[in-house]
Amino acid sequence: MTRDVAGIGLGLRYDLATELLERTxxxxxxxxxxxxxxxxxxxxxQEMLDLAxxxxxxxxxGLSSCLGALEPFDASYLKELGTFLRDLxxxxxxEHLCLGxxxxxxxxxxxxxxxxxxxxxxxxxxxIEMRDAIGVPLALENASYxxxxxxxxxxxxxxxxxxxxxxxxxxLLDVNNIYVNGxxxxxxxxxxxxxxxxxxxxxxxxxxxxVRDDGLRIDTHGEPVPDDVYELLDYTLRKTGPVPVLLERDxxxxxxxxxxxxxxxxWTIYRNATGVGDAR
Amino acid sequence: MLADHAKAxxxxxxxxxxxxxxxxxxxxxxxxxxxxxxxxxxLNHVIGVALARTKNAIGEEVFQRAVDEWxxxxxxxxxxxxxxxxxxxxxxxxxxxxxxxxxxxxxAGYEITAWEIRYGPPNPTPSHEFAFDRRPVLATAVKVLxxxxxxxxxxxxxxxxEPDPTILCLYRDKNHKAIPRKLNPLAADLLDAWRAxxxxxxxxxxxxxAAHKTQIGPDFIEKLSTLIADFLNRGILLGGxxxxx
Numbered sequence: 001m002t003r004d005v006a007g008i009g010l011g012l013r014y015d016l017a018t019e020l021l022e023r024t025x026x027x028x029x030x031x032x033x034x035x036x037x038x039x040x041x042x043x044x045x046q047e048m049l050d051l052a053x054x055x056x057x058x059x060x061x062g063l064s065s066c067l068g069a070l071e072p073f074d075a076s077y078l079k080e081l082g083t084f085l086r087d088l089x090x091x092x093x094x095e096h097l098c099l100g101x102x103x104x105x106x107x108x109x110x111x112x113x114x115x116x117x118x119x120x121x122x123x124x125x126x127x128i129e130m131r132d133a134i135g136v137p138l139a140l141e142n143a144s145y146x147x148x149x150x151x152x153x154x155x156x157x158x159x160x161x162x163x164x165x166x167x168x169x170x171x172l173l174d175v176n177n178i179y180v181n182g183x184x185x186x187x188x189x190x191x192x193x194x195x196x197x198x199x200x201x202x203x204x205x206x207x208x209x210x211v212r213d214d215g216l217r218i219d220t221h222g223e224p225v226p227d228d229v230y231e232l233l234d235y236t237l238r239k240t241g242p243v244p245v246l247l248e249r250d251x252x253x254x255x256x257x258x259x260x261x262x263x264x265x266x267w268t269i270y271r272n273a274t275g276v277g278d279a280r
Numbered sequence: 281m282l283a284d285h286a287k288a289x290x291x292x293x294x295x296x297x298x299x300x301x302x303x304x305x306x307x308x309x310x311x312x313x314x315x316x317x318x319x320x321x322x323l324n325h326v327i328g329v330a331l332a333r334t335k336n337a338i339g340e341e342v343f344q345r346a347v348d349e350w351x352x353x354x355x356x357x358x359x360x361x362x363x364x365x366x367x368x369x370x371x372x373x374x375x376x377x378x379x380x381x382x383x384x385x386x387x388a389g390y391e392i393t394a395w396e397i398r399y400g401p402p403n404p405t406p407s408h409e410f411a412f413d414r415r416p417v418l419a420t421a422v423k424v425l426x427x428x429x430x431x432x433x434x435x436x437x438x439x440x441x442e443p444d445p446t447i448l449c450l451y452r453d454k455n456h457k458a459i460p461r462k463l464n465p466l467a468a469d470l471l472d473a474w475r476a477x478x479x480x481x482x483x484x485x486x487x488x489x490a491a492h493k494t495q496i497g498p499d500f501i502e503k504l505s506t507l508i509a510d511f512l513n514r515g516i517l518l519g520g521x522x523x524x525x
Contacts (some may be wrong), residue, residue: 042402
C-alpha cells in the first residue's frame with residue numbers, strides 16, 4: 001500500500017524539523033527524506049520521521065547508491081534499504097545519475113559521469129539491478145556538473161534519455177540542475193527539457209544555487225529559488241502535467257516562513273501550469 | 281574509459297596533492313579543483329562539528345594535518361556521513377596519542393563516543409519487565425568509557441587536564457543528547473556484563489561481585505537497587521528478556 005504524493009513537497013531537514021513538525025503547515029503536501037540519514041538511526045532522526053509520517057506522505061531520495069559506480073552494489077545495504085523503503089509505503093525511490101564513490105570509498109558528494117555510451121550502459125544496468133534489489137520503483141535524477149565534458153560524448157540530455165530508455169526507468173527531473181548546467185555550459189535549458197520523454201517524469205526538484213564571483217553556479221540548495229528556475233519549472237509543468245514538485249533547501253536554511261512563501265509561489269506556478277492542485 | 285576517469289577523480293579529491301596528469305585526463309584543472317574543495321569541505325565540516333573541542337584544543341593546523349593525512353589514505357569507507365568522524369577518529373587518535381598532550385586522545389575518544397551515542401541505532405523493545413532472573417535489555421546507545429583524564433568536564437581556558445582516572449557511562453537521554461554519568465569500577469563492569477547480554481541479571485551480579493571480591497550483603501543490595509532504579513529512570517536499562525534456551 002503506497003500513499004499518494006501530489007502537489008508541492010519539502011525536504012525534511014534537521015534544521016527545519018522542530019518548527020515544521022510543530023506547525024504542520026497545510027501548504028506542504030508531502031515530505032522527502034534521504035534514507036541514509038534515517039536507516040539504523042535512533043534518537044532525534046527516528047523521532048522526526050515518526051512525527052512526519054503522522055501528518056504527511058513521505059518519499060525518499062538516495063544519496064549514496066549513485067548509478068555510475070563500477071563496483072558491485074553492497075547487497076546487504078540494498079536489502080536494508082529495500083526493507084526501509086517498503087516500510088515507508090513510498091510510491092518510488094530516486095537516486096542520482098552520477099559517481100558517488102570509487103573502490104568502495106565514498107565522496108559524500110555527487111561527481112559527474114562522462115556522458116558516454118559506456119557510462120550510460122553501466123548506469124542503466126546498475127539502475128535495473130538496484131530496482132530489482134529494493135523491490136520498489138526507482139527513478140533516476142539528472143545531476144548538476146561543473147567540469148566540461150570531453151569532446152567525444154553525448155549531450156547531457158541525450159545521455160539522460162539513453163539511460164532512461166535502456167533501463168525503462170522513471171525520471172526525477174531536477175530543473176535547477178538543468179538551469180545550473182545550462183548557465184555553466186551555455187545551453188538553453190528549455191531545449192534540454194524538450195528532449196525529455198515526459199511520460200517518464202514522476203517528480204520534479206527545484207532549488208536555489210550559489211553564483212561564485214567568477215560566474216560559476218554551484219548547486220548548493222542554499223539560496224532562494226531564482227526567478228529563472230521558477231520560469232523553467234512553469235515551462236516543464238506545462239509539459240509533464242501535475243507531477244509532484246519538491247523544494248530542496250539543505251544549507252543556509254532560513255526561517256520556515258520564508259520557505260513557506262516559496263512553497264506558495266510554487267503552488268501558484270503549479271496551479272497555473274497544470275490547472276489542478278490543492279494543498280492538504 | 282570510465283574506470284580511468286573514476287580513479288582519476290578519486291585521486292584528485294583525496295590525494296595529498298592532485299597530480300597534473302589526473303587533472304589533464306579529466307579535462308579542466310580549475311573545475312576539478314572545485315570538486316576537490318567541495319568534497320573535502322563537506323567532510324571537514326562534519327568532522328569539525330563532531331570533534332569541535334579536540335580541534336579547539338590542538339589547534340586547527342594540527343587537526344587539519346591529521347584529517348588531510350586520513351584523506352590521503354583514500355577517504356571514507358562509510359556511505360553514512362554521520363560515521364565519517366568515527367573513521368577519522370580511528371585513524372587520528374593514535375597519531376594524537378604520540379604527538380599531543382596526553383589527555384587529547386581521551387578528549388577525542390570522549391567526543392566521538394558522544395557523537396556516536398547521539399546518532400546510534402534505535403532502541404530494542406524488551407519483551408519483559410526488568411527482573412533478576414532475566415537477561416537485561418539495554419538501550420542501544422550506551423557505552424562505557426574508561427578515561428585517564430576527566431575530559432567530560434570543560435577545562436579552564438588554555439589549561440589541560442590533570443590525571444584523574446574516570447569511568448563514564450555515556451547514554452542518549454530522552455532529549456536525544458549524549459549524557460555522561462560517572463560509574464565506579466564495579467558498576468562499570470556490571471554495565472559491561474549487561475551490555476554483553478548473555479547472562480541473567482542475577483548471574484552477572486554474582487560474577488562481577490566475585491571478581492571485585494565484594495560480598496553480596498544488605499549494603500550491596502541497597503546500592504545495586506539504587507543503581508538499577510537510576511539506570512531504568514535514565515533509559516539506560518529498558519527491561520528484560522528470557523534467558524536463551
